[in-house]
Amino acid sequence: MGRVNLENWMLLLNPHAGGGRGKKDLEQIMDLLQKAGFEFELFISTYAQHAIQLTKNGIEKGYRRIIVAGGDGTLNEVANGVLRQTVCDPSEILIGMIPVGTGNDWIRTFDIPNDYKKAIKRIRKGRVFWQDVGQIRARQNGHQELRFFTNMAGFGFDALVAEKANRLKERGRADWFVYLQSLVSSYLSYKTRQVSVVVDGKELRDLIFSVSVGIGKYNGGGLLQAPNAVPDNGLFQVTIIHKIGLVGILKNLPGLFNGRFIKDRRVSVLQGKEVLVESAFELAGEADGENLGNHRFELTVLPKKLQVIVGKKAFPKSQEQAKSEELEGVLLD
The missing domain is CATH 3.40.50.10330 (Probable inorganic polyphosphate/atp-NAD kinase; domain 1)
Incomplete structure (x- = not known):
């Protein structure tokens, strides 16, 4: 440095x-x-x-x-x-x-x-850091499109929120309430889909509310959707929220800002280098807030692909990681 x-x-x-x-x-x-x-x-x-x-x-x-x-x-x-x-x-x-x-x-x-x-x-x-990059293939406007993303990709509810937020931004809205308004209106119109999520060859198929694939930890204006993501470990953190009702969402709302929502029984957290998200029904997708595709998404992590300037406290450890490392240190002593 x-x-x-x-x-x-x-x-x-x-x-x-x-x-x-x-x-x-x-x-x-x-x-x-x-x-x-x-x-x-x-x-x-x-x-x-x-x-x-x-x-x-x-x-x-x-x-x-x-x-x-x-x-x-x-x-x-x-x-x-x-x-x-x-x-x-x-x-x-x-x-x-x-x-x-x-x-x-x-x-x-x-x-x-x-x-x-x-x-x-x-x-x-x-202060230079080599971060991982996500590569995503999706069908857009009748043809296959290749995109890269630096932070997070979302599918299902996440992508619908991003789509609505983008529309509000196009009208000149620029405050945090853009995401709150988009969150509420998206929930009222969203239908949970049967989705297949394959992570490094292992499939999870269920009624799924949303899928977040993270290199970075946050999306949606400060929601800690991938609290255990490490931007240079060559792995995505995949956060899957299964079918969940309004009560479940409201209960977990505070946890979306500190990452504790992943402890809910309706949430699965996985890691992997390759992710396939697919549905027979229309499924919204987005990468770094930009909308793309609607059915099948193939994601691959490209390790340490982009050279960026960061701060001294970049990607702080989650509470779970910190406790794990602290315990590991005690055991090694």
């Missing part, structure tokens, strides 16, 4: 992030970067998946250091651009994050402050 080279950065900003915060705060972000000594060229994404192409363009121009000013979806697109381009090995690219989004879930695992000035300080310090 050491201070990063401040020259030749690509600043990729999403003006729509955070319900328009990106556009409103553009001058502030640029001013803070300049005061911190960064030399950069500004790239602005203006439509869905534009950041993928902009990332490719920047890499073709010779940029190997990227600052993402946006939310989880913007980071997702930048990662897809890095991994799809053919100019250089993805390991040559370094990514720093300035959070401008609504949910900002990736930063919660990787200890990036939700404050522009402090986030820029993190980038200057240059």
Whole structure:
């Protein structure tokens, strides 16, 4: 670790992030970067998946250091651009994050402050981490689509919430209540499906409420859906919530914010390198909050694929992990 080279950065900003915060705060972000000594060229994404192409363009121009000013979806697109381009090995690219989004879930695992000035300080310090990336194949608009994700993919109820939240964001909503409103309205319209989840060849088939496949720990604006996820261990954490009623949801609501909901008998937690999620019925899917596919999803973890800048307290251990390691230390003594 050491201070990063401040020259030749690509600043990729999403003006729509955070319900328009990106556009409103553009001058502030640029001013803070300049005061911190960064030399950069500004790239602005203006439509869905534009950041993928902009990332490719920047890499073709010779940029190997990227600052993402946006939310989880913007980071997702930048990662897809890095991994799809053919100019250089993805390991040559370094990514720093300035959070401008609504949910900002990736930063919660990787200890990036939700404050522009402090986030820029993190980038200057240059604590580099090689994180795993998820690869997902899904059928979209009649053809097979390959996508990568950096934080979490969700299927069933999770994906429906993301879809509704995205619609609210498109209308300019940018507060935490976007997720609360989406959560409530999704529950009222959602139907539990018969779903097959295959993790490293072992199948679980049941009436399933939701499936979360995590590299990072959080999604949905701070829900700790994958509390035991470790972003560089080459494994997904798969959290499956079986059929559950309104009483069960309300009972577990506090546990969604501290990870304790996984102790409920209607929740299964698995780990694996490959995951297949499939249903004969329409099943919504999303990756890093971006909607995709509706029936069959094949996921593979790509170990230590992306070079990102993180904070000192990145991906803190869950209570279960901490207790386990503490016990292990006692036994070794």
